[in-house]
Amino acid sequence: MRILVTGGAGFIGSHVCSRLIKENHDITIVDNFDPYYDPDRKKQQLEQVKMIGDFHFVHADLMDKQECRKIFQAKQFDVVIHLAALPGVAYSVKEPLAYVQYDIEMTINVLRYAGETGVSHVVFSSSSSVYGNKADKPLSEGMADGKVVSPYAASKYGAESFCHSFQHLYGFQLSILRFFTVYGPWARPDMAIPKFTERLSKGLPIEIYGSGTSRDYTYIDDIVDGVSAVLETRHENETFNIGYGDPISMERLLDNFRKFYPTMEIIQKPWRMGDVVTTWADIAKAEAQLGYKPKISIGEGIEKMVRWTDSCSG
Ligand SMILES: NC(=O)c1ccc[n+]([C@@H]2O[C@H](COP(=O)([O-])OP(=O)(O)OC[C@H]3O[C@@H](n4cnc5c(N)ncnc54)[C@H](O)[C@@H]3O)[C@@H](O)[C@H]2O)c1
Numbered sequence: 001m002r003i004l005v006t007g008g009a010g011f012i013g014s015h016v017c018s019r020l021i022k023e024n025h026d027i028t029i030v031d032n033f034d035p036y037y038d039p040d041r042k043k044q045q046l047e048q049v050k051m052i053g054d055f056h057f058v059h060a061d062l063m064d065k066q067e068c069r070k071i072f073q074a075k076q077f078d079v080v081i082h083l084a085a086l087p088g089v090a091y092s093v094k095e096p097l098a099y100v101q102y103d104i105e106m107t108i109n110v111l112r113y114a115g116e117t118g119v120s121h122v123v124f125s126s127s128s129s130v131y132g133n134k135a136d137k138p139l140s141e142g143m144a145d146g147k148v149v150s151p152y153a154a155s156k157y158g159a160e161s162f163c164h165s166f167q168h169l170y171g172f173q174l175s176i177l178r179f180f181t182v183y184g185p186w187a188r189p190d191m192a193i194p195k196f197t198e199r200l201s202k203g204l205p206i207e208i209y210g211s212g213t214s215r216d217y218t219y220i221d222d223i224v225d226g227v228s229a230v231l232e233t234r235h236e237n238e239t240f241n242i243g244y245g246d247p248i249s250m251e252r253l254l255d256n257f258r259k260f261y262p263t264m265e266i267i268q269k270p271w272r273m274g275d276v277v278t279t280w281a282d283i284a285k286a287e288a289q290l291g292y293k294p295k296i297s298i299g300e301g302i303e304k305m306v307r308w309t310d311s312c313s314g
Contacts, residue, residue: 001231002308003025004077004119006062007084008055011188012125012179012223015043016081017131018052019224027055029072030062033186036086037189040229045186045214057177057298063106072113079231080114081123082107088190089129092152094110103155115170121170123230124163128180128216128279129153137247141178141239150274160239164305167237168208175230180243180281183301184220185308193217193255197309202259212272214247219304229290243281256302312314 003020007013008029017027029046033039049055056075060067062084086092086102107124114122131139132148148154160176167174187194192215196206226242257264286292296304 001078002075003079003231004026004028004030004071004075004083005081006030006254007082008049009042009046010083011045011186012182012220014049014186015184015220015224015228016083017049017055019228021049021053021055023228027077028058028071028077029055030058030060030239031084032059032061034086036088036091041189042188044099044280048186049305051115062109063101065109069113072117072119076117077114077119079121079123080110081125081227082110082243085125087153087188088151089274090152090190090272092150092155096151097149097188099155103152103174104158104162107159108166111162111166114269115166115172119283120171121175122163122167123175123177123227124159126160126178126239127153128157128178128241128281129276130157130178131276131279133276135280138245138280139241140282141241141285143278149276152274154290161310164237173235174237175233175235176239177226177230178281179223180216180218180240180241180279182218182220182223183305185305187220187305190214193305196257196304197305200264201306201313205265205267207267207269208250209269209275211250211268213275214249214280216243216245216247216281217253217277217298217301218221218242218244218281218294219301220230222294222296225294226286226290226292229292235289238289240286240290240292241283242286242292243279244296244298245283246280246300247280248296251300256299260306
């Protein structure tokens with residue numbers, strides 16, 4: 001298939017592209033090396049993809065309508081996997097309007113030109129944050145009701161809504177994938193697990209925020225399995241949780257790190273605005289309809305992260 005991956009130089013994008021190249025798809029990546037985190041790191045991520053095989057790369061800002069239109073008009077894509085976004089809950093509390101531009105306006109550009117140029121399948125990367133703070137767990141796809149707790153989540157929920165409306169207008173196949181806290185090699189440096197491994201490997205203390213939190217941490221290879229599986233499906237418009245299905249408390253996460261860094265120092269910080277207390281994916285729908293089966297437990301995943309961090313610094 002001819003696949004356009006937006007944000008393909010990012011953490012998830014670079015892993016997804018590597019897999020899709022191995023699966024012999026014709027890949028075009030568009031990315032603007034946004035400075036949310038070090039653009040050089042994104043260039044290194046792209047280098048990792050190059051080691052797997054060839055792809056086309058377009059350096060462009062998808063918030064610019066003309067640039068976005070040109071990309072879609074230059075080639076007839078079968079599928080668009082839209083991963084480009086401004087991520088991060090904490091930053092969204094500081095800069096909420098930026099999320100309207102990146103996560104809603106940019107998504108509208110992608111949906112519109114995908115629709116106008118006859119793309120058959122649009123895959124949108126949403127987030128577990130769209131569930132807000134729900135007392136009932138695990139979180140199944142029907143439980144998102146817009147009652148979110150951060151501007152990031154509001155922009156993802158809003159963008160999902162635009163996805164539904166453009167699916168109705170243009171009739172393309174729509175798959176909304178709600179990813180649950182993703183980690184693994186090259187993980188985004190603003191997230192807990194990569195921050196912990198980076199600091200602990202240098203003998204530095206780590207900071208934790210609030211108490212009683214847990215997250216359904218999902219290893220990148222499992223996320224990539226979910227994305228790859230949805231490309232094989234035929235439906236009109238479906239939403240899937242892509243998570244591991246096991247909420248890991250902060251204590252349990254720290255215990256996993258302690259195996260590698262027994263003397264680690266922890267600094268307790270106050271609760272961060274916009275964070276949810278718990279995420280826990282109900283993955284029954286993805287299992288039944290995509291054949292999705294996550295494989296990497298938190299213990300194995302942390303071990304892989306520690307080995308990868310050591311290999312980078314060594
Ligand atoms: N990492 C997670 O745990 C997680 C969880 C849930 C959802 N998601 C979603 O998955 C997607 C990928 O996340 P990630 O962690 O890989 O983030 P990332 O920041 O590593 O990747 C996003 C990429 O999009 C690019 N980009 C941003 N604005 C752009 C623009 N205007 N034009 C072109 N490219 C642009 C960035 O340069 C970056 O390379 C995002 O939509 C994110 O919200 C991620």
